[in-house]
Structure formats: C-alpha cells, structure tokens
Amino acid sequence: MEATHGLRTALMAVGLCAGLNLLWIDGAKAAQVWEDCQPYRVAVFDGRAHTAYLGNPTWYVVTYANHSDAFVNRFVAVTTAAIAANKPLKILYDNAVGSPSDREVLSVEMFK
Numbered sequence: 001m002e003a004t005h006g007l008r009t010a011l012m013a014v015g016l017c018a019g020l021n022l023l024w025i026d027g028a029k030a031a032q033v034w035e036d037c038q039p040y041r042v043a044v045f046d047g048r049a050h051t052a053y054l055g056n057p058t059w060y061v062v063t064y065a066n067h068s069d070a071f072v073n074r075f076v077a078v079t080t081a082a083i084a085a086n087k088p089l090k091i092l093y094d095n096a097v098g099s100p101s102d103r104e105v106l107s108v109e110m111f112k
Contacts, residue, residue, distance in 0.1 A: 032106060033095050038088045042079045048072075050102075051079045060091055062105045075108050082110050 037053035037060075048063040049072055062075045082089050092107035 031095055032092055035091050036088055037091055039079050039082050042076060044076060049076050058103055060103050060105050075105060078108050078110050087111050
C-alpha cells in the first residue's frame, strides 16, 4: 500500500512538472471538456436533441430531462446556424456523464 501511494505521488509530481493534468478519483477520470467540432447533422427526438460532427463518430445529446426547454432550443438553433454558415462550434461536455458515443452537452458556442 505504501509503495503504491509513493508511486502515485511520484507520477503525479512528474506529470504536473511536465504540464499534464492528472486526476485520481478512485481510478475514474471526471472532467468537463471543451471540444471544437464541425457540425453536419442535427436531429430532434421526443425528449432530446442530437448532433453529429465531421470526422467524429460521437453524437452529442441534450435532453429535456437534464436541461430547460430554452437550453435545448438554443442548442438546436446554434447548431443549425453553424451548419448553415459552415462554422465550427465549441461544445462543453462532461466525459463522466453518458457513454463515449453519446455525450451530454453542458454548453455550446459558435465561433465568430
């Protein structure tokens, strides 16, 4: 146990010195991540909206259960406008929520 704790401490120190962000939470990584994406498809279903991005097999999802109607409507409007203007988006999601192929969106912003 002591050797493992010492090894973790040493690895975290080396990682932090190298500019890496290491997060130890019982073996699981949990972090909010901004990702730059070029949307090409948006779909609205009962209770949720999804969007797909070029070169990325992941679907980003916004659910009415987790967000207000205004947030879901804004997500659809911003994504649709980005598709029409051929502009990329910045998507904020939590990589600890949802599956790797279906990420829950926390925020979306269009590049100017």
